[in-house]
Amino acid sequence: MTVSHSIERIEARILDIPTIRPHKLSFGAISRQSPVIVQLWLSNGATGFGEAATIGGPSWNEESPESIKHAIDGYLAPALIGQDGGAFGSALARMDAFCKGNYFAKSAVEIALIDAYSRTLGLPAYQLLGGKRIKSLPLAWTLASGDVNKDLEEAQLRLEQKRHRIFKMKIGARTPEQDVAHVSQIARGLQGKATLTVDVNQAWDGSTARRFLPQMIDAGVTLIEQPVAKWNVEALKTLSATLGDRASIMADETVCSPQDAMMLARAQASQVFSLKVAKHGGLLRTKEVAAVAEAADIAWYGGTMLETSIGSAASAQVFSTLGNKHHGCELFGPQLLVDDIVTELMPIVDFELQLPDGPGIGVEIDPIKLERFDRARAGLTATHIDLGHKQVA
Numbered sequence: 001m002t003v004s005h006s007i008e009r010i011e012a013r014i015l016d017i018p019t020i021r022p023h024k025l026s027f028g029a030i031s032r033q034s035p036v037i038v039q040l041w042l043s044n045g046a047t048g049f050g051e052a053a054t055i056g057g058p059s060w061n062e063e064s065p066e067s068i069k070h071a072i073d074g075y076l077a078p079a080l081i082g083q084d085g086g087a088f089g090s091a092l093a094r095m096d097a098f099c100k101g102n103y104f105a106k107s108a109v110e111i112a113l114i115d116a117y118s119r120t121l122g123l124p125a126y127q128l129l130g131g132k133r134i135k136s137l138p139l140a141w142t143l144a145s146g147d148v149n150k151d152l153e154e155a156q157l158r159l160e161q162k163r164h165r166i167f168k169m170k171i172g173a174r175t176p177e178q179d180v181a182h183v184s185q186i187a188r189g190l191q192g193k194a195t196l197t198v199d200v201n202q203a204w205d206g207s208t209a210r211r212f213l214p215q216m217i218d219a220g221v222t223l224i225e226q227p228v229a230k231w232n233v234e235a236l237k238t239l240s241a242t243l244g245d246r247a248s249i250m251a252d253e254t255v256c257s258p259q260d261a262m263m264l265a266r267a268q269a270s271q272v273f274s275l276k277v278a279k280h281g282g283l284l285r286t287k288e289v290a291a292v293a294e295a296a297d298i299a300w301y302g303g304t305m306l307e308t309s310i311g312s313a314a315s316a317q318v319f320s321t322l323g324n325k326h327h328g329c330e331l332f333g334p335q336l337l338v339d340d341i342v343t344e345l346m347p348i349v350d351f352e353l354q355l356p357d358g359p360g361i362g363v364e365i366d367p368i369k370l371e372r373f374d375r376a377r378a379g380l381t382a383t384h385i386d387l388g389h390k391q392v393a
Helices: 065-080 088-098 103-121 148-160 176-190 206-219 233-243 258-267 283-295 309-319 367-372
Strands: 007-014 017-025 028-033 036-042 047-052 136-138 140-143 166-170 195-199 221-225 248-251 272-275 299-302 326-329 352-354
Touching: 007 065, 007 103, 036 065, 036 103, 047 103, 047 309, 065 088, 065 103, 088 103, 088 283, 103 283, 103 309, 136 326, 140 148, 148 166, 148 176, 166 176, 176 195, 176 206, 206 221, 206 233, 233 248, 233 258, 258 283, 272 283, 283 299, 283 309, 299 309, 309 326
Parallel strands: 140 166, 166 195, 195 221, 221 248, 248 272, 272 299, 299 326
Antiparallel strands: 007 036, 017 028, 036 047, 136 352
């Protein structure tokens, strides 16, 4: 039997794009992003793009740009060549059969496939994912300079520009006492103007979180992301119960699969799930995790891996199909980069990101910029991030 619109070719490349400023987290700092960009061709000539970005190489999880590209080139692409381009679920199952884990890599391929096929139909990707329910999302911005005055100046500028009034602070690299003092000063400076979230990036144990989170909540923090290690569900459960209505606990690294989502829901261990297309393994599985959240009366938040506009637009496509019980999104990755690889960014109007309506994932690639940042063209090597905040080429 001849399959119409079969998958003809898949290529992956690593880009290296500097950031506009160092982006500090509990486990290190980055000044350059290295997303893996996937291009997929169908037999009818249609092409689509996907992306998988990590933060600090493999510092966030097991996958790195190099391992993602290797998995795609060596295993995922050969598994899909010649397969039906419209059978998204079958493609995902086939990738699972040929390659265990590697969710970031699978996500990039799946995005490219859905982008290509929806362009064939002349439809936005969200039409193939259930249809749009949300037209725009409040857009957060991360304050990660580590300096109070710089952070407040940056926040004030974003407020004046009407771009952001939800701010997140990355903490955990310093002592808890220093973090509380830093967050409290920012909270006082933003009081009455904006919402403040903290992301501990798994840096604390349960007792530290129980001791210091109430002080941050007293200062004005309303949402706390992944305060403890991803395995420490009991601590998340205790914090969710003891903090009550004062602030919400958001799971990030703990909630990757639909099974993780079920576990957290049963344990009542968080009030919010941070959804990230890459960690879930693609758009379809993001929908599955979100479905568990909706069934369990758990809110969602549109997270980021600091992608370019390709990954950000793909995330926007699936986020637009979800329900209204959310805390906004942080698809600000393109703004953190010195340049992007699309012809036009998704617009921000009155503090909200406008979710795209164009065909496919809704953005168009600039081939010149794609070539400009291509690691193979530049002859660059891998970037390694150490825990002393130093970057070594």
